[in-house]
Amino acid sequence: MPIAFDSIRRARPLLGTFVEIEVTTAAGPETDAAIDAAFEAIAEAHRLMSFHERDSDVSRLNRNSGIRPTRVHAWTFQVLEAAVEMHRRSGGIFDVTVAPVLQAMGLLPGLDGDPVIRPERRVTDAIELLPEQTVRFRSPAITIDLGGIAKGFAVDRGIEVLRGFDIPRGLINAGGDLRAFGQEPHMIHVRDPRDPSRSIGQVEVRDEALASSARRFDLMVGGGPSSSAVIDPQTQRPAGSIDGATIRAPSCMVADALTKVVMISGVGAGDLLAHYGASALLISVDGEVQITSDWPQAVHLAA
Structure with a gap:
């Protein structure tokens, strides 16, 4: 009991x-x-x-680091290190430099009222991490979002x-x-990405993290979900093959980032999930639910 x-x-x-x-x-x-x-x-x-905040490390990087190296807080540098590693391990699918696409979609504001600059092509290894928590972008056109x-x-x-x-x-x-901790598990309801008023089931979480991504809903308009806010950096278009992804991982930072990769790659992200000790629950656009083999005992799907 x-x-x-x-x-x-x-x-x-x-x-x-x-x-x-x-x-x-x-x-x-x-x-x-x-x-x-x-x-x-x-x-x-x-x-x-x-x-959004003008004095944040991210805003300072977006203004300055394409011109000169910029020093940031240790926490920001740690997140950038994780983002660069995830970018490399995912073959470029996780990419924090898609911010200009999100700006063009109206999901992020322009910088200081200036027009959005969209690079003519993606810059390989766009973020250079230097000693003493210093960061340099390889082009002034690069804009990052760590959301x-x-x-x-x-x-x-x-x-x-x-x-x-x-x-x-x-x-x-x-x-x-x-993220939860303690000897006894927390029971977490997972929303149906096609209808956020419904739950597709419950997940047991104990000393681990859970993160979800799904296609966006406009509550003012109603109807079904709209396009995803997860951008495929190869096409610079919203991910379209997966309606929702829930990731279990040892840390919430890793779970958060992996939801974006899985929304784009689907079951093709299996090796990356294994590397990070993570599991996934996917819901395809046709409503099919897929759960990685190392997770079913902790997932209780609704009837």
Whole structure:
């Protein structure tokens, strides 16, 4: 029989969504301090890696690093290292330099009101990581967006803070990118990407992370899902073969990034998933559900 836990939940608007932190009431007298500190860590990651805030590391990189090397915070450099590695291991499918395409689609704003610059061709190894947390772009036309990986990183930092306060069990959920820890699993509902009011089932999450990507819904217009915000860098068009992907991985940063690769590559991302110790649940455009073979025992699909 599952153990029932009383919990404390707090939520704040961060990372372009609502971030919820849940911890067990057995956490002790420092519970409120732990939750506040975790929110502060998440807010710091947001401040550093926001595409929208003028003084963020990402905005400074987009303005300056195509002209001269630019030094960034250690957290930003760590995310860039992970993004560059994922880019290499995925054969270029994970690519944070697709920001100009997202700008052209109206999903990201232009920089300082200037027209969007779209490179004539993709630049191989566009981001150069230098000593002392310094970054250089190989072309002034390069613009990055870390939205496909930084939210997961922020969740990981919040979890790190909670564990530092000796919290025995908890979960941080940032709009579907989440990570849990503790001896007992958390049961997470996975939304149907074709109808977000429905669940396709439940997933057990214990000492691991879960992240999902799906085609966008315009709640003002209604109807079915529209095009994906996940861009295939080879075609510079939205991914179209997968309606939704949910990834289980050891860290939320890795799970967050892998959802984009799987939305583009589908089952072709199997080797990459194995490298990162990750599992995937995919829903194709025709509604077929596929689950990687190392995960079914923790997935409970709805009837």
